Amino acid sequence: MTNPVASASVVGRFAPSPTGRLHFGSLLAALASHCDARSRGGRWLVRIDDLDAARVVPGMDADILRTLEAYGFAWDGEVAYQSRNLVHYEAAFAKLRESAWLYPCGCSRKDLAEAPRAIDGSTLYPGTCREGLPPGKAARAWRFRAEGTVTFDDRIQGRVVEDLPREVGDFVVKRADGVFAYQLAVVIDDALGGVTDVVRGADLLGSTARQIALHRALELPVPRYAHLPVAVDAHGDKLSKQTLARPLEAAEASARIAQALDFLGHAPPAELRGAPPAELLAWAVAHWDIGKVPTIRQYYHPDTL
Ligand code: GLU
16 A cells, blocks of 8 residues: 555545535535645645445536535545545455454344444444354354444544444444445545545544544554534534535635635634635635634534525
8 A cells, every 4th residue: 555645744635425516514624624734734635435336426526526626626636536446445354354353244234123323323233243153144244343442632522532342333344235334445545545634524523433443453554533513404413415405606615615714713804705715725724723623513504504
């Protein structure tokens, strides 16, 4: 996994999934990861997270990149695609398997219907297949053995301590349909890009300990993490493509960037509101201080976004 960008001292990234158009929540992640990297003279990468082919909307990657350009963003190097990294996921999977971190699991969704929930709402695996497939069960998915406690200092949210067996349990790295799980893919993608700083929405905070465990098991450097407050709608739900948050339109780039900067604790001066996107971004990079980003969730009605 050598890559020329790995030598840069700070490397950030924005990794949208091409399942819908970018929205206000995506803009927060793009803006904050961009400012965080650029304000320290670092590189900023864009990756299209198109691993789950069934959810990919054809042409959405191009739409996302056009929107980023209209919003004044310029990334380094070529855009990365998860779908081109499969050989690297296979290699990581083989390495984990050889070192006995993985085991095959024969449980179906139905078998796990009664299992308790992990902190992110997924299934807390009861360990049925941990010591070997029970008679009559065939391998479906592959699970990683969750062991020990992961502690990390999130640059925005502070110290996070997660007891892996109790809070998340053995988790899937390769699904029954053969697709690698996001948790494994993102670790490999970030290592391939030489990413030093992951800045993303706090909806992924609950995935971070698992990703750190995988970085360690694969002997890959662990990036620093910063999880942004999540913009929520009037019902308290995260703004996502699924909740139909309004897409980012090119014509309103300046207004929405200013709004995102307000949200991130970096309100631009009045005379800059309405300036071209690139000027707003330059101001944001020059004034970026991650300590000003609020930790709490904030309420934003979608109609105002
Ligand atoms: N592709 C993921 C998403 O759009 C983000 C992955 C990450 O930032 O680690 O939610």
